[in-house]
Amino acid sequence: MDVTKVIWENIIIFSVVLLAFVLVHIFIKPVYWSLKNRLHYSNAGKSLFRTNIPHVITNLILPILLIALLTALQQQYGFIQLGNKDNYIALVISIVTLYGILYTFLQFTIGYALQNKNDKYWGRSITKDFFLKRLGFEIFKSSMFKLLLLYAVTYPILSKVILIGINDLKISKDFPLAFWEVSVVTIYILYAYLFLHSLNSMKTLYDLQERRSLGLEYKIKEAVADEYKRSFEYSYEGNSDFFIDKLFVELESLNQKEQADMLMYVIREVFSQVEFPLSRRSVLHKLFNQGEREFNYRPFYVNNLFISLYEKIEKHNIQLNLHELLVIYRWHDNAVNISIGSLNDELKESFIDKLTKVYSNKKNWDSSGECTYFKLPSVIEKRISSYVDIEKINHHITQRLGFKAIQESGNVDFSEFKNSSKMLIKSYDMYLCNLLDNYKKYLDDLKHRQHSVFLGSHRSYDRTDFIDGRINDAIYEYIIYMEYTEQNKEYAFYLANHLDYKYKVSLIFYHMLYTGTPWEWKKDVLFFKRIVNAFWVNESVTDEHVLEFVCHKIEDSNIGHKIGSALITWICQQINITRLNEEIVDRCLLERYISYAKLLKIIYIFTDNRRYPMDFYEFDFDKVTTSTHWDWQVAFLKEMLKTPKLLTEEFFVQHLLYYCKKISYTIDHFILENDFRVFFINRFFKFSESQFIELHESHYLGKGIIEFLILCLCEIEYEYLIGGKVSKSFSSEVITIINRENKPVEIYVQDLVRQANECRNVVSIVKENEIMKRLRRILEPQF
Numbered sequence: 001m002d003v004t005k006v007i008w009e010n011i012i013i014f015s016v017v018l019l020a021f022v023l024v025h026i027f028i029k030p031v032y033w034s035l036k037n038r039l040h041y042s043n044a045g046k047s048l049f050r051t052n053i054p055h056v057i058t059n060l061i062l063p064i065l066l067i068a069l070l071t072a073l074q075q076q077y078g079f080i081q082l083g084n085k086d087n088y089i090a091l092v093i094s095i096v097t098l099y100g101i102l103y104t105f106l107q108f109t110i111g112y113a114l115q116n117k118n119d120k121y122w123g124r125s126i127t128k129d130f131f132l133k134r135l136g137f138e139i140f141k142s143s144m145f146k147l148l149l150l151y152a153v154t155y156p157i158l159s160k161v162i163l164i165g166i167n168d169l170k171i172s173k174d175f176p177l178a179f180w181e182v183s184v185v186t187i188y189i190l191y192a193y194l195f196l197h198s199l200n201s202m203k204t205l206y207d208l209q210e211r212r213s214l215g216l217e218y219k220i221k222e223a224v225a226d227e228y229k230r231s232f233e234y235s236y237e238g239n240s241d242f243f244i245d246k247l248f249v250e251l252e253s254l255n256q257k258e259q260a261d262m263l264m265y266v267i268r269e270v271f272s273q274v275e276f277p278l279s280r281r282s283v284l285h286k287l288f289n290q291g292e293r294e295f296n297y298r299p300f301y302v303n304n305l306f307i308s309l310y311e312k313i314e315k316h317n318i319q320l321n322l323h324e325l326l327v328i329y330r331w332h333d334n335a336v337n338i339s340i341g342s343l344n345d346e347l348k349e350s351f352i353d354k355l356t357k358v359y360s361n362k363k364n365w366d367s368s369g370e371c372t373y374f375k376l377p378s379v380i381e382k383r384i385s386s387y388v389d390i391e392k393i394n395h396h397i398t399q400r401l402g403f404k405a406i407q408e409s410g411n412v413d414f415s416e417f418k419n420s421s422k423m424l425i426k427s428y429d430m431y432l433c434n435l436l437d438n439y440k441k442y443l444d445d446l447k448h449r450q451h452s453v454f455l456g457s458h459r460s461y462d463r464t465d466f467i468d469g470r471i472n473d474a475i476y477e478y479i480i481y482m483e484y485t486e487q488n489k490e491y492a493f494y495l496a497n498h499l500d501y502k503y504k505v506s507l508i509f510y511h512m513l514y515t516g517t518p519w520e521w522k523k524d525v526l527f528f529k530r531i532v533n534a535f536w537v538n539e540s541v542t543d544e545h546v547l548e549f550v551c552h553k554i555e556d557s558n559i560g561h562k563i564g565s566a567l568i569t570w571i572c573q574q575i576n577i578t579r580l581n582e583e584i585v586d587r588c589l590l591e592r593y594i595s596y597a598k599l600l601k602i603i604y605i606f607t608d609n610r611r612y613p614m615d616f617y618e619f620d621f622d623k624v625t626t627s628t629h630w631d632w633q634v635a636f637l638k639e640m641l642k643t644p645k646l647l648t649e650e651f652f653v654q655h656l657l658y659y660c661k662k663i664s665y666t667i668d669h670f671i672l673e674n675d676f677r678v679f680f681i682n683r684f685f686k687f688s689e690s691q692f693i694e695l696h697e698s699h700y701l702g703k704g705i706i707e708f709l710i711l712c713l714c715e716i717e718y719e720y721l722i723g724g725k726v727s728k729s730f731s732s733e734v735i736t737i738i739n740r741e742n743k744p745v746e747i748y749v750q751d752l753v754r755q756a757n758e759c760r761n762v763v764s765i766v767k768e769n770e771i772m773k774r775l776r777r778i779l780e781p782q783f
Contacts, residue, residue, distance in 0.1 A: 374431035484520035676707035
């Protein structure tokens with residue numbers, strides 16, 4: 001044997017193998033992956049990979065071509081040498097033995113995967129992914145491998161029969177042997193590849209036993225992402241729920257942490273950089289259905305998919321935090337916008353038209369329709385646990401394209417908007433109302449915070465122009481329609497302090513002039529004074545821009561058809577007056593929506609620390625004209641008594657002193673008036689014994705005057721009530737009233753004292769005890 005020749009031939013073979021290895025890794029492999037990636041991410045490639053063509057090429061056509069090429073080379077050059085025919089059976093036995101070992105190893109692997117608690121990730125076996133995909137076990141279950149194995153095992157045994165059949169078919173005599181030799185070598189090479197690759201993977205198996213392998217988890221993540229991308233594309237094209245249903249069926253088997261991780265990963269991979277393919281519908285379909293059907297088919301599907309996603313997250317109690325839900329909310333908006341952008345714009349609609357149509361879920365809508373673009377999913381609202389969460393939500397809302405479209409509209413008059421724009425703005429206004437509802441739950445925390453991302457500083461002089469007009473309007477409307485409760489009063493005061501001064505003025509005029517029911521806000525004059533004087537401002541209700549704004553707001557409100565700007569302007573002109581006259585009172589009596597008492601209240605609200613009383617100058621009450629039959633003088637007192645707390649304020653105390661000096665009561669008042677406070681708040685009013693006797697003998701004394709006299713029992717001027725025939729008549733009237741009230745005497749007197757002190761605070765505990773003592777003395781003979 002020529003040793004030199006053998007060495008040289010081996011060197012040549014080694015060089016060829018090395019050169020082939022280098023060519024594959026440096027040139028062929030990079031070019032292959034580059035072409036594959038470009039094809040995978042191109043529109044044509046995506047369409048191709050959704051078919052079975054790549055699978056057929058990879059698993060059938062290429063292997064057949066490769067085996068055919070090797071068989072032809074073996075026939076021509078005989079480069080494979082398997083020894084004598086006597087060794088063929090031994091080769092077959094070794095192939096079958098190795099296959100049995102492979103089968104046993106797979107059984108062991110399956111058992112290992114079932115028993116190892118660390119094997120599962122997102123409900124999928126890491127071992128399965130590792131061995132069946134990474135180590136190439138997919139090859140051994142392919143049809144080509146089964147064909148090669150079957151031929152390699154049967155050829156040595158049936159070779160004579162096969163050769164006779166081949167001779168009859170006039171096929172080359174060398175083909176059966178060449179094909180068998182290629183089959184055997186191919187099987188051995190695959191075994192060798194599996195053995196060598198498994199040696200390099202042993203460390204990973206030990207890592208899997210001791211701890212999780214991030215590399216294998218990443219492989220599973222990639223596989224899951226690819227699987228669900230295909231599921232979404234299938235669902236999107238077929239307008240089906242397959243994607244969502246499949247996802248949540250798989251999530252049910254996972255623990256809470258894995259559910260959240262897998263859901264976020266899948267949604268991110270599918271929607272964070274989503275690209276919607278162009279419609280593959282037929283030309284006839286597009287011709288007869290135009291753009292409307294395609295529109296409903298695409299963005300509506302995406303929007304409904306996310307609505308279903310939110311509902312299932314809530315139903316299955318997937319533990320996503322607020323940040324994760326808001327990320328999904330952002331992908332939702334992005335996916336709908338991209339889907340809208342991918343449409344063929346045959347109808348030439350604007351972006352807002354398309355967006356509003358998707359979120360209104362109507363084909364034909366008008367300005368009264370509802371748009372849900374800014375409506376928060378229930379699962380997001382339920383994750384709110386602090387005002388910080390609310391401000392995070394608002395930050396996401398302000399990043400949406402629909403919000404930016406509203407901002408671009410600027411200060412355009414609402415009536416000039418198209419119906420679609422009106423719907424979108426109404427949706428945003430409803431969102432702001434809901435936002436303010438959520439803020440109310442955390443009022444105590446807000447009051448201790450110097451600054452809010454949404455509302456700005458709570459000090460008006462620090463935030464002059466922080467809140468834009470639309471938010472000012474939203475807060476204004478929100479306060480107007482709030483139910484009157486102590487909690488709402490506190491929240492209304494907090495919100496009002498963030499409004500511009502003109503909005504505060506308009507808010508006060510709205511409630512003070514409001515003609516409907518309920519009346520609770522209108523009665524709380526002290527609250528309105530607190531709002532308007534909470535902080536020092538350099539504006540006044542008489543400023544032209546403030547007055548113009550207030551007139552516009554009231555005329556645009558639900559009382560605007562009743563109260564015009566002329567009345568508001570006149571009221572503002574009276575704010576700084578120092579004395580009343582007949583003309584002012586006449587105007588109050590002639591106007592339907594203002595009264596003398598109401599005018600005083602408005603003047604009081606808008607005057608801070610007034611040092612002089614509101615008195616009368618050359619004012620003759622008899623010259624005041626009224627078109628009605630009622631007595632305006634007593635009517636004023638009765639209206640003031642609807643807000644008794646005001647009667648203890650210095651402004652009204654001083655004014656009533658001037659007023660009560662001029663007022664006079666008639667016999668009708670003594671007979672018909674049932675509210676004792678009409679007489680009690682008049683410090684100058686006295687009721688003599690002769691008046692009592694005269695009225696008692698000729699008329700029925702009213703409940704009001706009798707209760708007034710009860711509260712005067714401890715006064716020197718009314719000692720005539722304690723003895724004589726007046727005492728008996730008085731006690732009879734008192735007993736009638738107490739029986740009608742159905743109260744114990746003590747409780748009845750306590751109620752009278754409480755009501756009296758609300759107006760004047762003059763009945764002390766000592767006086768109350770003295771009244772009770774004297775009243776019992778009068779009533780004892782009657783019981």
